[in-house]
Amino acid sequence: MQEYWEVRSKKLLIITLAAAVLGGVLTIYYFYNPAGNSLFLPCPFRYTTGYNCPGCGSQRAMHQLLHGNLPLAFSLNPLLIVSLPLIIYGIGIKVYNYIYDSAQRVKLFYSKTFIYGYFAIALLYWLVRNLSFYPFD
Amino acid sequence: METSNMPAGSPPDNNLVWAIITTVICCLPLGIVAIIKSTKVKELWMSGDQAGAQKAADDAKKYAIWGMVIGGVFWILYIILMVAGVLGSAF
Numbered sequence: 518m519q520e521y522w523e524v525r526s527k528k529l530l531i532i533t534l535a536a537a538v539l540g541g542v543l544t545i546y547y548f549y550n551p552a553g554n555s556l557f558l559p560c561p562f563r564y565t566t567g568y569n570c571p572g573c574g575s576q577r578a579m580h581q582l583l584h585g586n587l588p589l590a591f592s593l594n595p596l597l598i599v600s601l602p603l604i605i606y607g608i609g610i611k612v613y614n615y616i617y618d619s620a621q622r623v624k625l626f627y628s629k630t631f632i633y634g635y636f637a638i639a640l641l642y643w644l645v646r647n648l649s650f651y652p653f654d
Numbered sequence: 655m656e657t658s659n660m661p662a663g664s665p666p667d668n669n670l671v672w673a674i675i676t677t678v679i680c681c682l683p684l685g686i687v688a689i690i691k692s693t694k695v696k697e698l699w700m701s702g703d704q705a706g707a708q709k710a711a712d713d714a715k716k717y718a719i720w721g722m723v724i725g726g727v728f729w730i731l732y733i734i735l736m737v738a739g740v741l742g743s744a745f
Contacts, residue, residue, distance in 0.1 A: 558725075559732075572677075604674060620667075621664075623671075627668065627695075632670065632689060639677060
């Protein structure tokens with residue numbers, strides 16, 4: 518019984534720390550706009566090649582999203598905005614499994630069609646967003 | 655899909671969330687490797703290779719986390735160079 522509570526409180530501590538770190542990061546993204554602020558890391562790919570990668574614009578999009586500006590966030594990185602519910606859901610399940618020692622699985626994540634489809638979209642988006650004509654520019 | 659040698663219970667967590675995060679946010683090739691490992695988890699599990707499935711799941715996690723670590727290292731290097739640049743130009 519003693520051991521049970523030790524495990525419990527250790528898990529609680531780790532989750533609290535993780536939540537604090539996440540909260541801190543989100544606070545930074547709320548108060549500082551990565552567009553025109555050198556505090557933020559530019560994407561190494563974009564920095565060296567001048568082309569956008571599938572993740573470029575994620576930081577600026579986070580800033581806009583935290584300010585409730587969904588359309589602008591979407592225009593900065595639609596892939597991130599579309600992926601965000603999946604990411605939140607996936608991590609939610611992971612946290613749940615961690616707390617309750619359960620083995621819940623996200624069915625979608627085991628579908629080959631989904632996995633290859635998602636990454637085909639990511640690769641296609643990588644190509645298409647670097648085209649220099651409307652609406653991709 | 656039900657096969658006789660399929661083990662009972664849930665397959666190991668294939669850690670696809672980390673792979674997605676690494677690919678979308680850090681845009682590193684390691685994310686892609688993690689995805690390929692993730693897809694192998696269910697395949698191996700279905701064929702009855704529990705140890706192999708667990709290993710693929712662990713590998714997926716490992717590659718995704720390494721992708722994030724490399725991203726983090728870039729960030730730290732960038733901040734060091736930036737601070738050094740600011741200090742350098744001050745004199």
